[in-house]
Amino acid sequence: MFIDPHAHMVSRTTDDYETMAAAGIVALVEPAFWVGQPRTFVGTYVDYLSSLVGWERFRAGQFGIRHYCTIGLNSKEANNEALAEGVMEWLPRFALKEGVVAIGEIGYDEQTPLEDKYFRAQLTLAKQLELPVMVHTPHRDKKRGTSRSMDVCEEMGLDPSWVVIDHNNEETVRETLDRGYWAGFSIYPSTKMGNARMVELLKQYGGDRIIVDSACDWGISDCLGVPKTAQLALESGISDAVVRQVTYENALAVYGKSGQMQASDWLDPAPIDQRTLFEGNSILRGGRDPLVETAPARRRDNLLIE
């Protein structure tokens, strides 16, 4: 069983859902993000948030995958002040919806004053609502941007054990872990983490507070980032226990703090959900071993993600 705690499913196809379910993904977290095209109306942003708690949650359920999401104003669109102000008014209503496990993904892109303003405002909201936070760390000026994100979290009085710093790499992981945060790694070709590099990090750091995700989205990315990394790690001699921590348990531990995500959601769903919103899962139906091999052939050919 795997959890992919960062997957932008609005940008993915039904093939991906099938493939992920076949590979043993039982739950995923979809962070609110920049959909590639800037939104210029508050209403389009609101409808996007509605689709995360509504349609996409239902869609995932049809494939036997439990869908959770994080609600937030992303750093890119925080730079449109009129939009940002409007979105901020709506966020509290969405943050309390079912299956919302954190405020996120929030943080810095170009590290502008407006990004800083809305990052802080959303950290305050997370504190008020007692929700975990998913922090997106910037692609550019990454090391300083990551340190700064943690500085601001602490300045705003957040408990690091409620915050996931995502998109770590070899340069940022030490500080993230030393300061008490959860360290997310996005197994994403070219721009983020590769899974062979990830295995090396697991050898060095073990599994405590490390979380592997795919961050799959509208770009060239792989929705099997989590199961492929698990398989490569096991083949490389990483223990079952560590693999389970980084591909399942740690994500459940931190996002479970929201009270909106527990293993019984997929292992023992309420009867009303089984009738309406969740098609059950392959584990309970007693079928297959969750392995990358069970995914359709076109997906499994290349084990390495680089």
Added chain:
Amino acid sequence: MSVTSLKLLRGWICRQAPEQANWLAEQYALLSQKGNEKDLHLFLGLIPRRMSKQDLVLSPQDLTLANQAYPGWNPSGWSLDGAARIAALLTFHGPRPFSAMFQDLVRTADARELVTLYRGLALYPEPESLAFEVGEGLRSNMRAVFESIVHRNPYPRDHFDEHRWNHMVLKALFIGSRLGPIVGLDERANLELARILLDYAQERWAAGRQVSPELWRCIGPFAERVSAYEALQRALTGTPIERGAAALALTAADTPTARSLLLTAPDTAALVADGRLSWDNLTLQEAA
């Protein structure tokens, strides 16, 4: 009307979740007295966090009382937290019209919440004013949302015009949903619907697909006027369930042609004639 429904709902909720009775009473009092929408949003968000999502436990007597409070109201299949949310909407009295508030709730609802909001439709104040939101729900691709309006809900029977009614029935068939749980299915049967459904059946057959035997229920009373005998004859030679459905439809048609067709399937016709086979138990019948 809804005062009684509300009383029933609150009674069932407190019976099943006595540990929350005080909290609920406080919250409901707040909603009815202060009428602040923020309080309502917060309460609706908190309910599933504090209360079980299990099914609302109802006795046959409860269902009888529900039907007396609002004819056709059938809360079987409701969840405990959903019932508490609907009770909140019925309790709330705010400055804006109910429909404006409802529109906002639908706009930001999560998947389960949508199902709940629509299940309560018939009980809300000024139900006619919710027509736009109901239309949105019918257009939903989320089957559970569509069914929350269509099944065990008297709202469509009481408030849909013929066009909307007919398209609801057609969509139910189209997505493989049952017709049996539609409240008022026989009362609202009409000639236009029979025509649409017969066309639909023929289109399916031409494509080599099957049709739901339940469809014949809406055609039966109009079999003569829409010239459905040939199609019914074909159904009469199909699977046991299809044969049963065709026999039920022909019995409802009650014309000389229908009666003569029934003579070609005497065993099935006998099951209908002596009451052993009805639309209510059709899908349970394995062999007829």
